[in-house]
């Protein structure tokens with residue numbers, strides 16, 4: 001496999017180093033914005049040099065962001081080159097379009113590292129969905145917020161102190177919005193739900209609440225009740241529709257979810273015959289993530305189908321009006337618990353935000369005394 005590599009940051013440089021020990025996988029050309037010395041590949045500054053090189057059969061996109069990453073992926077597929085990417089933003093926003101473009105051109109598009117980092121989560125969903133009926137996918141999908149919540153729980157530290165610390169450690173970006181407001185988690189949930197249910201979900205349709213209003217008092221409130229806050233995402237079938245949401249969720253402290261700490265991810269699928277299967281591991285980081293990028297390249301070399309399975313994708317609106325469950329609200333310092341549908345819980349939160357901009361919503365495992 002002759003690879004055109006786009007980007008030489010955390011994941012791109014690790015992927016490059018992994019290929020050095022892999023027979024049959026050669027980074028022929030790197031697209032860079034700056035000079036790079038000491039590499040065994042050619043370094044170019046224009047994507048056209050990769051696009052127009054007939055010897056390059058696979059483009060590995062590790063630039064991140066929407067543009068120019070989307071444009072490069074689109075052009076590469078059109079030029080009948082396989083594409084491997086870790087870019088959840090692009091694949092989530094252009095899922096259906098990119099899959100059909102790959103199919104039309106008889107090439108593969110793979111993005112295992114886009115959800116779950118180093119965990120082979122998307123291929124596991126695909127494998128399960130091929131033989132069983134998936135009922136739900138859920139999990140802790142963002143390492144940054146999980147680190148912050150774990151430390152808030154362990155040390156009773158404040159949200160803003162932990163955010164600063166996560167930024168110093170390189171876990172959180174200078175602009176942490178995508179992580180702390182749950183948008184990164186939502187993109188990973190959309191990719192998971194699309195594969196699990198053979199649908200195409202618009203990410204804006206999934207209600208999303210992050211952790212930025214969570215206080216050390218909330219953490220202490222939960223601790224007194226043997227509960228632990230995690231930022232969790234869930235998509236499930238109900239009737240003929242799909243429910244999906246992202247929000248802070250309380251787990252009993254003895255559960256695996258509550259004990260998933262630091263930057264780790266824990267994702268689970270629920271299927272009719274398999275039951276629950278969970279996957280735990282590094283949800284981010286250089287070599288774990290780059291390993292999944294390399295694994296995708298290997299799958300392509302083995303002759304995998306254009307995406308993870310054959311698709312007849314339906315555009316799918318989200319219906320959160322169905323199943324009811326207990327929710328925790330906090331506004332003006334007062335906690336309440338109410339049994340509501342997901343749609344109604346998010347509606348109540350929007351009303352509470354009108355009287356208290358720091359109002360909190362969290363999913364509860366069972367009704368608790370307040």
Ligand SMILES: NC(=O)c1ccc[n+]([C@@H]2O[C@H](COP(=O)([O-])OP(=O)(O)OC[C@H]3O[C@@H](n4cnc5c(N)ncnc54)[C@H](OP(=O)(O)O)[C@@H]3O)[C@@H](O)[C@H]2O)c1
Nearest residue numbers: 007008009010011012032033062063064086087284285289
């Ligand atoms: N980091 C993780 O743990 C992780 C986990 C899962 C998925 N991902 C995904 O992996 C992708 C890469 O993430 P990363 O953490 O490796 O990012 P990063 O460290 O910021 O690296 C990005 C690289 O892309 C280069 N780049 C940016 N725009 C470019 C352009 N227009 N032309 C050429 N090169 C360009 C940058 O160049 P300079 O060196 O010149 O700045 C840098 O080398 C993203 O989609 C991210 O969401 C990351």
